[in-house]
């Protein structure tokens with residue numbers, strides 16, 4: 001069943017039934033100021049950091065689901081309704097939500113009145129703009145009462161949910177004209193306040209939650225709305241909110257716009273106050289003035305659209321398959337921007353409190369984002385590297401506001417350092433900017449021990465070399481990419497966290513074949529980079545470590561039909577035919593085949609066939625098989641999940657593209673494509689009822705074959721799946737790869753395809769690439785011509801001349 005449809009021309013997903021199987025959300029803002037918004041206007045807002053600078057409250061996992069948001073209540077005679085159906089849940093005559101690129105519009109119609117609420121964060125603005133448009137389609141004059149609503153969060157989203165004995169006494173507001181200012185804690189250590197305004201005079205307002213709703217009412221029936229007039233309350237402690245009350249008269253056919261602004265201001269210490277206890281409102285008023293007419297708002301939205309036109313013009317495919325085109329050209333790239341912005345911090349599955357920016361996560365996110373805005377990728381790489389330790393180890397996460405490593409989570413995940421090589425190399429290949437390698441970058445944010453970014457890559461490489469186990473394979477540390485394979489944890493206390501509890505690493509023999517494959521792939525990249533820089537000795541040294549690793553994998557990592565996954569604390573195999581459960585895993589087979597380890601001897605093909613045979617399912621490739629059915633103390637969290645969920649044998653979408661890429665390395669385009677389609681959301685739209693999450697973005701996991709409901713997805717939006725799938729489809733299946741000296745064209749497609757086109761903007765020129773496949777091959781470039789001239793290589797040169805160049809590629 002469908003709950004809406006794609007509108008590719010406007011780059012929107014149009015939801016036509018508000019009762020989606022789960023809140024289907026969107027993100028507003030992509031630099032400093034952000035909101036999450038569901039199809040029924042649920043969600044919340046923050047500045048930079050979803051934990052430390054939360055502006056509005058949200059109730060996670062509530063009854064009903066998706067409670068709290070940016071609500072409008074419209075009272076027309078005795079009927080109260082909301083344009084997004086929720087929270088009133090009054091049956092609407094029509095409903096439509098359009099989620100677009102960083103904007104959402106939600107339109108409802110009731111008794112001849114349409115209310116359309118447009119929400120977005122204008123570029124370079126610390127505010128969310130909401131334009132509410134009311135239209136009277138009826139023949140009668142309509143006298144409407146409109147109530148806006150948001151609820152302030154007391155800034156620190158964690159404390160806000162815990163420390164009520166304090167919180168209930170701290171809330172403070174100021175009201176001036178039609179603007180409600182939230183100044184809680186402003187007089188002590190904060191240099192910031194928030195505000196919510198509307199561009200017309202109001203007939204009333206409320207700022208005290210209890211007075212607005214009545215203590216025993218829900219979001220669906222505020223007392224004030226029922227009574228048809230606000231109470232003009234000023235919050236003192238308890239829970240401050242902001243609600244405007246506006247009386248509107250609409251003649252038949254008349255349309256009126258109202259502009260609401262939810263904004264954030266920072267003031268310097270000596271500019272905080274206008275007079276005693278009265279906050280300095282200058283900056284808020286400036287922002288309000290920038291958007292005080294519908295024309296100004298429309299212009300700002302047009303700017304945002306142009307910004308996205310530009311971003312999405314960098315890579316476009318014309319394949320003839322609309323589902324593929326809309327993912328590559330619109331939604332997958334959009335999701336990559338979102339994961340770039342938020343890492344794994346704030347979604348409807350991530351509270352914004354627990355996790356900051358992940359070291360490995362943010363590096364991987366770059367591979368789907370770097371082509372969009374390389375300058376921002378550059379800044380991110382430096383931020384991430386600045387949290388690294390001198391021995392190459394890393395904090396697992398850092399807070400976006402402070403950019404400092406998060407001590408609560410700590411480090412010791414031995415795959416982490418290698419991803420910095422991936423992130424950096426992807427940036428250089430896209431931009432050609434080698435100067436980043438010479439930037440002085442601190443360790444653990446301490447500038448006194450800064451070294452160049454290149455040195456950070458060296459210590460990343462050496463972190464593996466310096467942490468090898470008994471088989472010469474990388475020690476796993478706290479865990480590798482699979483955070484739940486906790487081989488040194490041995491936790492038997494349910495009150496401990498698998499992620500942070502003290503590890504028994506001393507004397508551990510736990511080694512990871514996944515890190516081994518990763519090391520070969522990015523170790524080789526490191527070698528190439530060293531050579532490019534003329535560091536031949538370092539290149540040779542690194543190459544010898546890579547070669548040794550390849551030997552170690554062949555000797556100790558091959559199980560006969562596939563690559564084993566790891567050795568446990570005691571040095572026993574995991575992911576081997578010898579095991580009763582968890583005989584085969586996706587990660588090591590993905591990385592070792594991407595690395596092409598043992599390709600000549602047929603190991604890669606065998607491993608990929610084993611994956612196909614044992615892990616492939618209707619809904620994608622599961623992480624491991626057979627699923628763990630009991631808790632193994634020596635494996636940790638992975639065996640804590642019921643079979644078929646999360647890291648225990650779900651389709652963990654993030655690593656499906658590793659196999660897709662492995663298949664392209666082996667030249668098998670049909671299989672790569674089949675795997676791509678199985679987890680790609682646009683192909684799953686028709687099974688939305690089962691799939692549950694948004695049909696326009698990837699989720700982290702889909703319940704595996706051992707689960708109760710195979711095919712049901714969870715944890716949409718913030719997952720490395722976005723960037724890895726974009727990377728797999730664009731660079732390995734469609735095969736357009738940015739490289740140091742040009743674009744490499746090397747597709748690996750299903751043999752049924754006859755042709756496709758890609759337009760790629762790269763280093764200051766536009767490449768119009770046409771791939772023809774008359775002989776229906778999967779892989780192999782027979783001839784290439786550029787601007788009509790035959791070329792003897794599939795490396796297309798850098799032109800940098802601002803012009804268009806026609807590239808014709810013949811497969812065969």
Ligand code: BGC
Nearest residue numbers: 355482483484499637646647
């Ligand atoms: C999840 C992982 C996640 C880890 C760290 C685990 O509970 O299953 O997917 O990476 O927590 O937050």
Ligand code: NOJ
Nearest residue numbers: 344358361481482483484
């Ligand atoms: C989610 C985490 O964000 C990521 O870092 C990890 O690699 C995967 N889960 C797998 O455990």
